[in-house]
Amino acid sequence: MENSGDLSQLKGKFLIAMPGMGDPRFEHSVVYMCDHSNAGSMGLIINKPVERGSFDELCSQLSIDNDVGRDVPVLFGGPVETARGFVIHSRDFVSANSTQELGETLSLTSTRDIIEAMAGSKIPLEAGIFMGYAGWSSGQLEEEISANGWLVGELGEGIVLETNNTDKWAKALNEMGIDASFLSGSFGHA
Numbered sequence: 001m002e003n004s005g006d007l008s009q010l011k012g013k014f015l016i017a018m019p020g021m022g023d024p025r026f027e028h029s030v031v032y033m034c035d036h037s038n039a040g041s042m043g044l045i046i047n048k049p050v051e052r053g054s055f056d057e058l059c060s061q062l063s064i065d066n067d068v069g070r071d072v073p074v075l076f077g078g079p080v081e082t083a084r085g086f087v088i089h090s091r092d093f094v095s096a097n098s099t100q101e102l103g104e105t106l107s108l109t110s111t112r113d114i115i116e117a118m119a120g121s122k123i124p125l126e127a128g129i130f131m132g133y134a135g136w137s138s139g140q141l142e143e144e145i146s147a148n149g150w151l152v153g154e155l156g157e158g159i160v161l162e163t164n165n166t167d168k169w170a171k172a173l174n175e176m177g178i179d180a181s182f183l184s185g186s187f188g189h190a
Contacts, residue, residue: 011035012103014159015043017152019183022149025079028169031134031150032088032160034100034108039158042138044077044086046160047168050131051076057083058129059119061129062112066119073163077130086110086130088160093117093124103157126161153175 015031031043055072056113059065077086083119087109088102098111117123144150153176159168 003162010041010152012154014142014153014172015145015154016169016176017150017154018148026134030159030168030172031078032102034086034133036100038138040138041141043073043134044130045134046075046086046088046130047165048076049072049165053131055118055129057115059115062115064116065111068119068121070118070122072118072127072129073165074129074131075165077132078134080135081135083131084110084132085115086133087118087127088130089114089124089127090161091124093127100156105157106160118120128161151178 010033013033013035015029016065017026017029017031022026028047030047032046033041033043035042040075052138053074055070055074056066058074076082088106089109091101091107093099093109093114094107095109095113096112096131098113099107099109102108114124115129118127141150145152151173153172155172155175159171159175162168173180173183
């Protein structure tokens with residue numbers, strides 16, 4: 001567990017929401033951190049499917065034909081700019097203008113060309129679309145971590161694109177050696 005110490009570099013790590021966080025948008029969330037600097041932080045919630053919407057609908061809105069009939073999961077990435085999409089994917093796709101490497105096996109692309117590639121082929125082999133993102137101003141995330149709102153963990157990147165979203169929170173805790181059933185939403189009460 002890493003809830004204290006040097007938080008200067010959270011990129012590539014995971015935030016796991018603690019019970020009783022207080023913000024229903026982040027309840028039982030697992031957030032993959034895409035960027036963290038003195039200017040602020042940006043991550044994507046990896047375990048909350050969107051209530052409405054699909055890859056086919058996204059292609060239709062962008063006037064792109066889903067020629068291969070591909071189904072790519074669409075998730076709620078966070079409450080900031082929810083009309084903006086981000087694609088986390090395997091490294092077998094690169095857009096010269098916008099692909100950013102994340103961790104050891106994943107990349108992030110947020111331009112139309114990746115949607116076109118996915119609709120016309122099986123490349124990238126693995127992908128998830130995240131609508132919106134989670135963002136924190138300078139120092140805000142560190143305050144939330146210090147207040148025990150989040151656990152910080154180094155998890156296997158494979159969890160990001162797994163399709164079983166309902167189990168990701170408990171699985172993330174389990175990878176950190178914590179049994180989710182032992183966590184309580186209230187602290188300091190006898």
